Amino acid sequence: MKKIILLLFIFGFNTIHSQDKVTYKKGKFFVPTILYSQYPCLDNVITQTTFYQMDPELKSEEQVLKKSYFNIDGYIKDPSNGKLKIYITIPFPRYTTTQMDSVYNSKTKVWIYHPYSGYDVKVNIEVKCADKLIYSDVFVSSEKNVFQGGYNKESAREAVAYNREKMKNSDIKENLTIEELGIDTVIYSTMDRIQRLLNYKLGYYNDLVKDKFEFMTSKAHPEYQQMFAFENAITEQMGKVTLEKGLDAKTLIPHLLYLESLLTKYPQAPENENIRFITAYDLALTYLLLENKEKALYFADLVIKNDKQSSKGTDIIARVNKAYFVDKMTRTHTNRFVELKKLGFKIKEEKEEERLAFFERIIQEDADWEQEKINRTNAIEKSINERKNILDSVFFQKNSDLLGKILNSLGGSEAIKKIEKTHILSKLKLEDNNMPQMEEKWATEKNYLLKKKTPNNYFEIVNGPESWVHDDMDNSTEKWKKINNSDYSDIVTNLDPLNLLTSFRIDLWNKFDLVSDDISDGRLCYHLTYFEKTLNSSNRTVPKTEYNLYVDKENFTIVSFEKTEYFKGNKSSFERKIFQDYREILALNNGKIPHKVLNEIEDYYGETSYQELREKVEVNPVFGNRIFMKEVYFGSFK
Known part of the structure; x- marks a missing residue:
């Protein structure tokens, strides 16, 4: 009997030992x-990459949106070839109302x-991964464009009433700018919301996660050594876990x-509760970190x-x-951010190479331009000298x-040699167009200015080797554009006063061949012709220009x-x-200059005919060379 009692005592002691002696701590x-x-x-x-389809009236905002949106976490923006493609369609926002909000300042009482103006902004979103549609939505947002400035109650009411009337009686697309309407503000506000939504759905973030294990501290327990x-x-x-690599x-x-x-x-029993808890919990957490979904759930259930x-x-x-699994594995670790960093360095290097190439190109272009200016200056001087030589040696x-x-x-060679300046003011009369169009030209031996009012402004300027053009019809932001070499070659001939006044190219005279007489404008004429030719890529002679x-x-x-003109033959x-209405010019010893010019043009635009009625033809008038500087016309086009 005593032995039985002793055995029961020992068994009870061991049971208490297994329960009471299992102590544990948290490992964070x-x-x-x-x-x-x-x-x-x-x-x-x-x-x-984000692609935009905008209402035509919103095109000016597209570049701003491309620069600012979208910045999805875990990606690098690619201008055109990103694997994640976001398609955004933005129609013109719909004006809804003009109201006012009020806020009470408790400090100032x-x-x-x-x-504010209220707008409904609608944005269609499509997201594709490798051309497969993964998400689409129609995002509708009610936005406010709050008026700038401070308002009291009365001035706020007046502003609301005025804006309501303006919006009611105006074609807002035609009469008001995007900025005046506040359309840009409400679109940006909507895009900010979409940015947050897409980041939530598409983004990849790195974070520090706190995990707590339970470690045995009962050193006297028989399992302690292996648990330790x-x-x-x-x-x-x-300690070795990184974004790229998890547990081994x-x-x-x-x-x-x-x-x-x-x-x-240690089967499930009250006395084994502690050891089963730390064992099952550590197993569940470890398998979760090892991305083994089934075992993590199994041992978590045992903990419960x-x-x-x-x-x-x-x-x-x-x-x-909550974790996203692929093939029963959580996607916890990847080399994504390493690849992003590599790609970032690569893009940075490419941009640096592009930057260096850009500056090298600029340096080369500057060098080429300096040489081109020298060539043009020499050509102008050569033309002046050749013209004077011909006039001095007509015989x-x-x-x-x-x-x-x-x-x-x-007017004779001597009078022509003395021409230093010319000025022509003309009225242009186009067929089937009664709108007045004026054209004015000024020229010296090295400068030329054409100014047209049609009614839009158009300018051509030659200032020695440099030349520019301005056209109101050109919607680009660049006010002045350099004239290319081909157009410069055509315009620079106007530095010759004979060509400007009569289209007589004295520089081509010795190239002209006198052929059989012909009729022009109903008059019997000497006919002179010159065929300029060039070599094509096959070294064949083809026509270039016929005069x-x-x-x-x-x-x-x-x-x-x-x-x-000929192109590829x-x-x-x-x-x-056709020159008509010749009148005497006193400064040319009463030599006669045409005051009516009939122009006929055929090109890829079609056929055009117009009359140039010269209201004023002046030789050696008084004007300053300052007019040939494009800076004179800044801000003076309207």
Whole structure:
């Protein structure tokens, strides 16, 4: 009997030992982890592009939106080829009302009023991953454009009434700008909301997550040594966790198998509650971190059934359910942010290369431009000298007798050599167009200015080797544009006063061939022609430009001038000028200059005919060279 009592005492003591001697502590670890998007197909996508389809009236906002939106966490913006594609369609916001809000300032005891325009902003969103639609929505937002400034109650009422009347009686798209309406403000506000929504759905974040293990502290317990080995192993592993790499399963498997065996060794009973709790909980948490969904749920359920701190099991189940799994694995660790950093460095390097290439190109362009200016300056000087040489030696030129008679009709060589400045004011009369159009030209040996009012402003300026154009019809932000080499070659001929006044190209005279007489504008004329040719890419001679000059056989005035351009051997444009109404000019020894010019043009725009009625033709008038500086016209186009 005593032996039985002794055995029962010993058994009871051991039971109490297994329960009371199992003490434990919390082991806290902060580990980096990634919070994933809702869409697994984006896991390997790190570039994103946004495409916009805007109402035509909102086109000015597109560049602002491209620059500012969207910045999705975990991606790098790509201008055109991102794997994550976001398509945004924005119709013109609908005006709804004008109201005012009020706020009471308790410190100053004053009501502050804020009038505003209300708009309904509608944005269609489509998100594609590798051309597969993963999300779409129609985002409708009621937004406010709060008026700038401070208002009391009365001024706020007046502002509301005025704005209501303005919005009621105006075609807002036609009469008011985007900024005046506050459309830009309400669109940006809506896009900010969409930014937050897309970040929530598509974004990838890195974070520090606090995980708590339960470690045995009962050194006298028979399982302590192996439990302590698990503590050391998991502590070492948790210290190695990065965004790219989680726990090493191979290292932990022997420890996990040991822990699982304890759940068999210590079956569910009140006396085993503590050891089963720390064992099941550590297993559940470890398997969660190893991204093993099934085992994490299984051991979390055992924690709940053990009925000691069952909320910890519930917490793990909640974490499992909240995690996004692919093939039963949580997506906790990836090299995404390393790849982002690499791509960021690559883009930075590419941008640096582009920046250096840009400056190298600028340096080269500057060098090329400086050389081009030298070439143009030399060409202008050469043209001036050649013209003077021809005028000084008419007798030695080709068809000298005819050349002398033409020059005499214009006032003679000496008078022509003395031309330093010219000014022509003309009215342009187009077919089927009664709108007045004026054209004015000024020229010196090295400068030329054309000013048209049609009624839009149009300017051409040649200032030595430099030349620019301004056109009100050009909607680009650049006020002045440099004239390209081809157009410069055409315009610079106006520095020759004979060409400007009569289209007589004295620089081409020795290239002209005198052919059979012909009729032009009803008059019998000398006919001179010159065919300029060039080599194509196959080294074949092809026509480039054909010139035809018709000179009245009776009074030796220029009757007409024709110019035909060819492209790749085919006719591309034709221009004819017919000169009429010759009048004497005192400054040219009463030489006669045409005051009416009939213009005919054929090109890819079609056929155009118009008259130039010269109201004023001046030789050597008084004007300053300052007019040939484009800076003179800044702010003076309207």
